[in-house]
Amino acid sequence: MSFLPVNKQDMEKRGWDQCDFILISGDAYVDHPSWGGAVISRVLEAEGFRVGIIAQPDWKNTDAFRCLGEPRLAFLVTAGNIDSMVNHYSVGKKPRRDDLYSPGGKSGYRPDRATIVYTGQCKAAYKGIPVIIGGIEASLRRLSHYDYWSDKVRRSILLDSKADMLIYGMGEKQIRTIAGLMNKGVPLNNMTNIRGTVFRTSSLEKIKEHEVLPSYEDIKDNKKLYARSFAVQYGNTDPHYGKILVEKAGNQWAVQNPPEFPLSSDEFDRVYELPYVKEAHPVYEKEGGIPALKEIKFSLIHNRGCFGSCSFCALTFHQGRIVTDRSNDSVVREAENLRNLKGFKGNIHDVGGPTADFTGPSCKRQEKSGSCPDRQCLYPKPCRNLNADHSSYVDLLRRLRDIDGIKKVFIRSGVRFDYILADKDDTFFREMCRHHISGQLKIAPEHVSSRVLKLMGKPDHRVFEEFTAKYIKINKELNKDQYIIPYFISSHPGSGLKEAVELAEYLRDMKFTPDQVQDFYPTPGTLSTAMYFTGIHPLTGEKVYVARDSEEKAMQRALLQFRKKENLTLVRKALRKAGRGDLIGRGPKCLVN
Incomplete structure (x- = not known):
C-alpha cells in the first residue's frame, strides 16, 4: 500500500505522464476511509484511473494548482471533512485557533468558502478542464441556503463556484458513473440524469418531470417562502421517492437530481477494504502530524445513514435516513489488520457510524420502499414497525473482542438511548456496560x-430518565x-x-x-x-x-x-x-x- 501521487516525482515513480483526475482537498492528505477525499480517490483508483492529490494548496497562488500538471478528465474539489466556515469560526463567529485536519493542528491552511476559492483557481490554472465539486460543504449547500456567517441566503454553491457539476451525498456511485462516461468521451454537460448530482442549465426544456422551487431572488428576503422551499427539499431526500428539484437564480437553473441509493452491504465492504494506508502523508511528520487522525486511526466504521432525524443534524440531507451497514466479516477483517498499524496498542477506539448501534434499515418498509415521508422512526415515540434489534451489532462486538491482540473495544460515536430502550432484549445494554465503556x-x-425537545425531534425527557435509571440498575x-x-x-x-x-x-x-x-x-x-x-x-x-x-x-x-x-x-x-x-x-x- 502506498500514498497516491502528491508531486511530479511521485508520478514519475509510477510511470505516469498525466493524472486522469486531480483531487483538491481543504484537509491535509490522510489516506484513511474516514476522509471523504481518500474514499473517492481510492474508488477511482480501483476503477483503473490515475488519481493525484493536491492537499491544502496555497489558494493565493495559481501555480500551486499546476503542481501535478493538467488532469486528463477533471479536477475534483472538496473543502474537506468539515464545512470550511464551521472549521474556521466558532458559533460566536470568532476565528478558531486550531484545525484538527491540518498539520500540527494549526489553522490557516485553507481559505474561507474553500470550495468556491479552489474551483476558481482550478479554472484559472487550466481553462476548459471540468471541475466537479463534492464533500460536506458542497452537499449541504447544493441549493439556496441560509448562511449563518454572512446572515443571508446564498445561492447554490454550484452557481457561486462556477463548477461544472456538484455531487451530493457520499458520492462513490456517482463518481464511478461520471468517470466511466467521461473516459468514453461523453461531455460532462451531457450527464443530466445521474442521481445524487446537481447541474446548471439555462433552460428546462429537456428536464423530465420536476418540481419547481421558488427562485433564489424570491426566497432570499421572504422567510415564509424560504421555509416552504426548505420543506420541499427536506421531503425529497429519499432515493425511493425523491423528485428532480429545480431552482432558478438569475438566468440560470440549478437542477438537483434525486438522491443516489445507498451502497449495498457488499459495495460498502468493497469500498472500505480498498488499500488505504491509514496514515497521514509522511510530509506532515515534522509538523506533528494530523491531530484528527489520532482518535480515528484505530476506529472502525460499520454503518451509514441515520433514521434518528434530529432537527439540528444534517445527516438527513447528506447521508439520508436509510441505514446501511458493512458485513460483520468485513469489519472483523479490518480489525485484524489494525494490529499491523504503527502505534496500535490493542484498543479499538470506536465501532460505529453516525449512530453506533444502528445496523440496517429501521423496518422492512424502509428496506424496500424508503423512509416514510410523513413520520419519523423514533419521534415522538418509536414506530410500531421499528425493528429495534441489536443482535447483529452484539455479534460483531463479541467477534472483535475475541480477536487475538485486541484488549478493549470501545463505543464512542454515540448510541440512541430511546432505540436501546425499544429493544426488548437487554443483551446489548448489558454488554455495552460490561465491556465497551471506560467509566462513563x-x-x-x-x-x-418538552417544547424544545419537540422542535429538536428528540424523545421526551422522561425517556432519558428511564434510560438513566436502567443504566444505573x-x-x-x-x-x-x-x-x-x-x-x-x-x-x-x-x-x-x-x-x-x-x-x-x-x-x-x-x-x-x-x-x-x-x-x-x-x-x-x-x-x-x-x-x-x-x-x-x-x-x-x-x-x-x-x-x-x-x-x-x-x-x-x-x-x-x-x-x-x-x-x-x-x-x-x-x-x-x-x-x-x-x-x-x-x-x-x-x-x-
Missing part, C-alpha cells in the same frame, strides 16, 4: 424542556462504578430563558455541571437552521421563538454552568429577566446567591 457513557439528551448488578455524561444544547430554536432555567434546575438536581456547553450552531442543511433563520418550523408552519441576541445566548449558556464563578453575574441577570428571582439566594433550590 456520553449520551445526548440535548435538553429537558445494570451497572449496579455488574458491580460497575460508571456514570453518564449528558450533552446539552443551549439557545436551540424554541429555547428561551424559561426553558434554559428549566434545564439549569435539572442540572442542579443532578448535581452535575457540564464541562462544555454547545451553543446552537446554525449550519447549512438542517431543520433547526431553517427555524433559526425564519422563526418558522418548515414542516408544520408554526412560529418558533429564536434567541438571536448575543446577551441572551450568553445567559442561556451561563445557566447551564451556573456553578462557575465567572457566570454568576450573568446567571443572576438571567434569573431576574426570566422572573425567577426565587432561585437567587441561599435556599436548597437556589442556583446562585
Whole structure:
C-alpha cells in the first residue's frame, strides 16, 4: 500500500505522464476511509484511473494548482471533512485557533468558502478542464441556503463556484458513473440524469418531470417562502421517492437530481477494504502530524445513514435516513489488520457510524420502499414497525473482542438511548456496560424542556430518565462504578430563558455541571437552521421563538454552568429577566446567591 501521487516525482515513480483526475482537498492528505477525499480517490483508483492529490494548496497562488500538471478528465474539489466556515469560526463567529485536519493542528491552511476559492483557481490554472465539486460543504449547500456567517441566503454553491457539476451525498456511485462516461468521451454537460448530482442549465426544456422551487431572488428576503422551499427539499431526500428539484437564480437553473441509493452491504465492504494506508502523508511528520487522525486511526466504521432525524443534524440531507451497514466479516477483517498499524496498542477506539448501534434499515418498509415521508422512526415515540434489534451489532462486538491482540473495544460515536430502550432484549445494554465503556457513557439528551425537545425531534425527557435509571440498575448488578455524561444544547430554536432555567434546575438536581456547553450552531442543511433563520418550523408552519441576541445566548449558556464563578453575574441577570428571582439566594433550590 502506498500514498497516491502528491508531486511530479511521485508520478514519475509510477510511470505516469498525466493524472486522469486531480483531487483538491481543504484537509491535509490522510489516506484513511474516514476522509471523504481518500474514499473517492481510492474508488477511482480501483476503477483503473490515475488519481493525484493536491492537499491544502496555497489558494493565493495559481501555480500551486499546476503542481501535478493538467488532469486528463477533471479536477475534483472538496473543502474537506468539515464545512470550511464551521472549521474556521466558532458559533460566536470568532476565528478558531486550531484545525484538527491540518498539520500540527494549526489553522490557516485553507481559505474561507474553500470550495468556491479552489474551483476558481482550478479554472484559472487550466481553462476548459471540468471541475466537479463534492464533500460536506458542497452537499449541504447544493441549493439556496441560509448562511449563518454572512446572515443571508446564498445561492447554490454550484452557481457561486462556477463548477461544472456538484455531487451530493457520499458520492462513490456517482463518481464511478461520471468517470466511466467521461473516459468514453461523453461531455460532462451531457450527464443530466445521474442521481445524487446537481447541474446548471439555462433552460428546462429537456428536464423530465420536476418540481419547481421558488427562485433564489424570491426566497432570499421572504422567510415564509424560504421555509416552504426548505420543506420541499427536506421531503425529497429519499432515493425511493425523491423528485428532480429545480431552482432558478438569475438566468440560470440549478437542477438537483434525486438522491443516489445507498451502497449495498457488499459495495460498502468493497469500498472500505480498498488499500488505504491509514496514515497521514509522511510530509506532515515534522509538523506533528494530523491531530484528527489520532482518535480515528484505530476506529472502525460499520454503518451509514441515520433514521434518528434530529432537527439540528444534517445527516438527513447528506447521508439520508436509510441505514446501511458493512458485513460483520468485513469489519472483523479490518480489525485484524489494525494490529499491523504503527502505534496500535490493542484498543479499538470506536465501532460505529453516525449512530453506533444502528445496523440496517429501521423496518422492512424502509428496506424496500424508503423512509416514510410523513413520520419519523423514533419521534415522538418509536414506530410500531421499528425493528429495534441489536443482535447483529452484539455479534460483531463479541467477534472483535475475541480477536487475538485486541484488549478493549470501545463505543464512542454515540448510541440512541430511546432505540436501546425499544429493544426488548437487554443483551446489548448489558454488554455495552460490561465491556465497551471506560467509566462513563456520553449520551445526548440535548435538553429537558418538552417544547424544545419537540422542535429538536428528540424523545421526551422522561425517556432519558428511564434510560438513566436502567443504566444505573445494570451497572449496579455488574458491580460497575460508571456514570453518564449528558450533552446539552443551549439557545436551540424554541429555547428561551424559561426553558434554559428549566434545564439549569435539572442540572442542579443532578448535581452535575457540564464541562462544555454547545451553543446552537446554525449550519447549512438542517431543520433547526431553517427555524433559526425564519422563526418558522418548515414542516408544520408554526412560529418558533429564536434567541438571536448575543446577551441572551450568553445567559442561556451561563445557566447551564451556573456553578462557575465567572457566570454568576450573568446567571443572576438571567434569573431576574426570566422572573425567577426565587432561585437567587441561599435556599436548597437556589442556583446562585
